[in-house]
Amino acid sequence: GPKEGRYVAGLIADVTAGLCGFLACFVVPFIAIVPTAFISTIAALAMMGVICSSLSDAFRDKRLMLGCFFAFVIAAADTPIMGIGAPFWSLLCGTLVSLVFEGKDYRAFIKRNTEE
Numbered sequence: 001g002p003k004e005g006r007y008v009a010g011l012i013a014d015v016t017a018g019l020c021g022f023l024a025c026f027v028v029p030f031i032a033i034v035p036t037a038f039i040s041t042i043a044a045l046a047m048m049g050v051i052c053s054s055l056s057d058a059f060r061d062k063r064l065m066l067g068c069f070f071a072f073v074i075a076a077a078d079t080p081i082m083g084i085g086a087p088f089w090s091l092l093c094g095t096l097v098s099l100v101f102e103g104k105d106y107r108a109f110i111k112r113n114t115e116e
Helices: 008-030 036-058 065-077 086-101 105-113
Strands: none
Touching: 036 065, 065 086, 086 105
16 A cells, blocks of 8 residues: 555554453463363364475475475474484484485485585
8 A cells, every 4th residue: 555554554553462462361361271182282273284285295296205204204203312302303314214215316306406
């Protein structure tokens, strides 16, 4: 819209944020009594679309699928090994699986992405 009227959006955002902050003191006690398993379930359902979209993107191309799958499963397990978190191990193992079992595709991927 025109620059002269853009301040209205800022005012509406400020008023909305103020109302949310004011109403939070009434909502928080109700959220505090909700079981944590229920909150975890709601959070998991909210993330379902993101997970499905990410997996769809990851497996769209048939190349490097095995390494991607291993990386996802290891990261989802969230088990630290030797005090190092699962994200590190998922990247390392996913890369190694792709290198060992999908070597030709992996080298082509590296070459394609490191060319200048």
